[in-house]
Structure formats: C-alpha cells, structure tokens
Amino acid sequence: xxxxxxxxxxxxxxxxxxxxxxxxxxxxxxxxxxxxxxxxxxxxxxxxxxxxxxxxxxxxxxxxxxxxxxxxxxxxxxxxxxxxxxxxxxxxxxxxxxxxxxxxxxxxxxxxxxxxxxxxxxxxxxxxxxxxxxxxxxxxxxxxxxxxxxxxxxxxxxxxxxxxxxxxxxxxxxxxxxxxxxxxxxxxxxxxxxxxxxxxxxxxxxxxxxxxxxxxxxxxxxxxxxxxxxxxxxxxxxxxxxxxxxxxxxxxxxx
Amino acid sequence: xxxxxxxxxxxxxxxxxxxxxxxxxxxxxxxxxxxxxxxxxxxxxxxxxxxxxxxxxxxxxxxxxxxxxxxxxxxxxxxxxxxxxxxxxxxxxxxxxxxxxxxxxxxxxxxxxxxxxxxxxxxxxxxxxxxxxxxxxxxxxxxxxxxxxxxxxxxxxxxxxxxxxxxxxxxxxxxxxxxxxxxxxx
Numbered sequence: 001x002x003x004x005x006x007x008x009x010x011x012x013x014x015x016x017x018x019x020x021x022x023x024x025x026x027x028x029x030x031x032x033x034x035x036x037x038x039x040x041x042x043x044x045x046x047x048x049x050x051x052x053x054x055x056x057x058x059x060x061x062x063x064x065x066x067x068x069x070x071x072x073x074x075x076x077x078x079x080x081x082x083x084x085x086x087x088x089x090x091x092x093x094x095x096x097x098x099x100x101x102x103x104x105x106x107x108x109x110x111x112x113x114x115x116x117x118x119x120x121x122x123x124x125x126x127x128x129x130x131x132x133x134x135x136x137x138x139x140x141x142x143x144x145x146x147x148x149x150x151x152x153x154x155x156x157x158x159x160x161x162x163x164x165x166x167x168x169x170x171x172x173x174x175x176x177x178x179x180x181x182x183x184x185x186x187x188x189x190x191x192x193x194x195x196x197x198x199x200x201x202x203x204x205x206x207x208x209x210x211x212x213x214x215x216x217x218x219x220x221x222x223x224x225x226x227x228x229x230x231x232x233x234x235x236x237x238x239x240x241x242x243x244x245x246x247x248x249x250x251x252x253x254x255x
Numbered sequence: 256x257x258x259x260x261x262x263x264x265x266x267x268x269x270x271x272x273x274x275x276x277x278x279x280x281x282x283x284x285x286x287x288x289x290x291x292x293x294x295x296x297x298x299x300x301x302x303x304x305x306x307x308x309x310x311x312x313x314x315x316x317x318x319x320x321x322x323x324x325x326x327x328x329x330x331x332x333x334x335x336x337x338x339x340x341x342x343x344x345x346x347x348x349x350x351x352x353x354x355x356x357x358x359x360x361x362x363x364x365x366x367x368x369x370x371x372x373x374x375x376x377x378x379x380x381x382x383x384x385x386x387x388x389x390x391x392x393x394x395x396x397x398x399x400x401x402x403x404x405x406x407x408x409x410x411x412x413x414x415x416x417x418x419x420x421x422x423x424x425x426x427x428x429x430x431x432x433x434x435x436x437x438x439x440x441x
Binding site (some may be wrong): 001002004005006007008009010011012013014015017018019020021022026119123126127145148151153163165166249252 | 264292305318319320322323324326327330331334338339353354355356358360361374376377380382384388389390391392393394396397399400401406413414416417418421425427434439440441
C-alpha cells in the first residue's frame with residue numbers, strides 16, 4: 001500500500017462523515033462563549049461550589065523532581081519547516097513509559113472568582129484541555145492541559161516536538177528550568193511582538209510532569225510569577241471529570 | 256435554490272441543474288481543488304469536471320448531502336489530477352505534507368498493492384474512525400480528506416496547533432495498528 005492509495009481510500013468516506021467535520025459550530029461556539037462570558041461566571045461559581053466535595057486534595061504528586069533538559073529549536077534551524085516556517089518546537093526530554101494507558105488521575109485548576117471557564121474537553125481518555133477567561137479583562141486567559149505520558153513520549157519518539165509555539169519569523173522566545181516548591185518545570189516566555197508586519201500577543205507556558213502524565217499551564221504574558229505559582233499550587237485532583245466538561249462534542253467520548 | 260430542488264433537476268435531466276450547482280457550490284469546490292492542486296487553472300478544470308461527474312452520477316446516485324457529495328467528487332478528481340501532474344516527481348504544498356504524514360500509517364510502504372480495493376479500504380477506515388472520538392475523527396477528516404492546513408483546523412476547532420498535531424499523530428498511530436489487525440500488508 002502506498003500513501004497515495006491510502007489517501008485515495010480516505011476519499012471514499014461517506015458524505016455524512018465528512019459533512020460532520022465541516023460543520024460551522026466549533027467557531028461559532030467560541031464566539032458565543034465570548035459573548036456570554038459575563039453570564040457564565042455565575043454558573044462557574046455555582047459549579048465550583050458544587051464541585052468542591054469532589055476535590056480530593058492538592059496535587060502533591062505533581063511536584064516530583066524531573067530529569068529533563070527542556071530545549072527549544074527554532075523554525076529557521078530547519079527541523080520544523082515540515083509544519084510551518086514560523087514556529088519554535090519544544091522538546092520535553094522526559095521518559096514516562098511506552099505503554100498505552102489512559103489518564104488515571106485527572107486534575108483541574110482551582111481558580112479565583114475573576115476567572116470563568118470557557119472550555120473543558122476530554123479527548124479520548126488521553127488528553128484534557130481547560131481554558132478560562134478573565135471576566136474583567138478579556139485579553140487575559142488561562143489554559144491547562146494534561147496529556148497521558150505515553151502519548152507525549154510517543155510523539156517524541158517519532159522525532160516530532162511534543163509542543164509547538166507559533167511565532168513570527170525573527171521573534172525570540174526564552175526557555176528555562178524553574179523550581180516551584182519541590183517541582184521542576186520548563187518555562188517558556190514568548191513576549192509580545194510587533195514589527196509592523198506581524199504581531200502576536202505574548203504568552204507564558206509552564207511544562208512539567210508528575211512522572212505519569214505531562215501538564216501544561218499557559219497564560220497571558222502579563223501574568224506574574226506569583227500568579228503562575230499560585231495556579232500550580234492550586235491544582236486539584238478530581239474524581240468526576242464530566243462535571244468540568246463543555247464546549248466540544250468530544251467531551252462525551254469517554255469510552 | 257434548495258439542494259433538494261437541484262437534485263430533482265438532476266433526476267429530471269434538466270441541465271439547469273449544472274448551472275444552479277455551479278452558482279451555489281462553485282466557489283466552495285474551487286477552494287477544495289485549489290487546496291490540493293495550488294493552481295487556479297487546474298482547479299477550475301477539476302471543478303468543471305465535478306459538474307460533469309455529478310451529472311453522470313445523479314441518477315442513479317442520490318446525494319445525502321449535496322455539498323459533500325460534490326466535495327467528494329472534487330477532492331478525488333483534484334487528487335487524480337495531482338497524481339497525473341506529479342507522476343515523475345514529488346509535489347509540494349499542503350497535500351504533500353499530508354501525504355508525508357500518512358506515510359506513518361503504512362510503515363515503509365511505497366509498494367503499490369495492485370490488488371488493493373480502495374472502496375473496501377475506505378469502508379474499513381470509516382469503521383476505524385467510528386471507534387475514535389468525534390473530535391479526533393473530525394480533525395482527521397479535515398486534514399486527510401479536505402487537506403486543510405493545521406492552522407485552519409486549529410482555528411475552526413478553537414484549539415492550539417500543537418493539540419491538532421497531537422490528535423493527528425495519535426490517530427495515525429492507531430490507524431496503522433488497526434490496518435495491521437485487519438490484515439493489510441503495510
């Protein structure tokens with residue numbers, strides 16, 4: 001079988017399947033979230049109160065010492081041009097095992113009341129994504145992902161970067177290892193950039209692992225070190241992930 | 256004009272069907288063809304061939320979703336045209352990236368399997384896609400059916416590009432295992 005034969009066979013998919021993938025509501029949903037963000041905060045607060053009994057404790061397990069050498073590679077170095085010429089790749093040199101295993105212990109951020117959750121996706125038991133928006137400042141956002149370790153390492157074994165940060169050509173980003181409590185994390189800072197042709201909002205990311213899964217916390221560039229530390233310290237293990245999901249049909253895909 | 260009216264025209268062999276189809280879906284089909292061919296001239300021809308193919312197909316076929324029925328024809332005609340154009344050398348652009356990615360599903364294979372039944376393989380792929388999450392399935396189709404760019408998929412699904420890439424990587428890996436299990440020689 002050749003790749004062209006495989007591609008041709010994909011062309012035999014039925015109309016219903018391909019129609020579903022092209023529906024417009026993903027985007028419209030996101031716009032809707034922005035519009036109703038203020039109203040959602042009330043629901044979010046209620047949700048937090050309801051969820052509290054399910055929170056079974058802070059994530060002490062997430063604060064293990066890591067033996068990785070996080071490094072970044074620029075698109076111009078050649079490796080990343082496969083996907084885009086304007087990206088940095090972030091390699092997470094951490095061994096977490098090769099066995100296919102779904103996430104066992106789910107985590108969620110216990111944020112303050114100024115944040116409203118705008119996305120909660122559970123992706124096939126291997127990946128969760130949560131996003132919050134600051135109701136007082138819509139430019140400020142917060143993002144938390146958890147990925148089953150074998151997925152992350154599998155991606156690395158394929159010599160693909162685990163994660164990518166899109167940047168305009170010429171923009172510099174910095175990466176350094178930081179210590180938060182007992183935890184070692186890789187911190188990526190992407191400052192705002194505007195050269196008159198391209199412009200991007202800045203952002204900051206923290207990557208770490210508890211030895212089982214890989215975590216990523218992303219936020220606006222203006223976010224202070226104290227705030228990031230606060231969030232890392234306010235990760236909560238949760239028993240019932242479904243209470244925290246909305247915004248994508250795959251939330252119901254738990255098999 | 257409503258799709259059902261257009262389909263009725265095809266069934267009644269009313270040539271106005273082609274005019275109406277072209278008016279309603281011409282731009283849409285052109286975009287699909289251009290995503291694969293990256294040539295306005297070739298894309299225009301692929302779209303014109305699409306109308307003829309639709310005319311020949313309906314009846315006996317009756318589209319479930321006319322837009323996707325046409326999308327499928329355009330996509331496959333554009334790909335045939337791409338193959339003719341690139342028989343001697345590798346092409347470039349988004350399709351070539353997508354094909355490179357699909358190589359991961361077939362191991363070392365660049366061996367043409369003459370006995371391969373594409374319809375059966377397509378059916379098996381559909382069965383496989385029904386075993387993964389709705390979102391992974393949609394992302395896979397957007398990338399390998401419509402050849403949409405990663406950035407475009409990420410935008411439409413309100414996701415980061417890396418999340419899309421990870422989803423695709425995971426699905427490719429699973430598809431490969433599935434194809435092996437189904438007895439395909441990779």
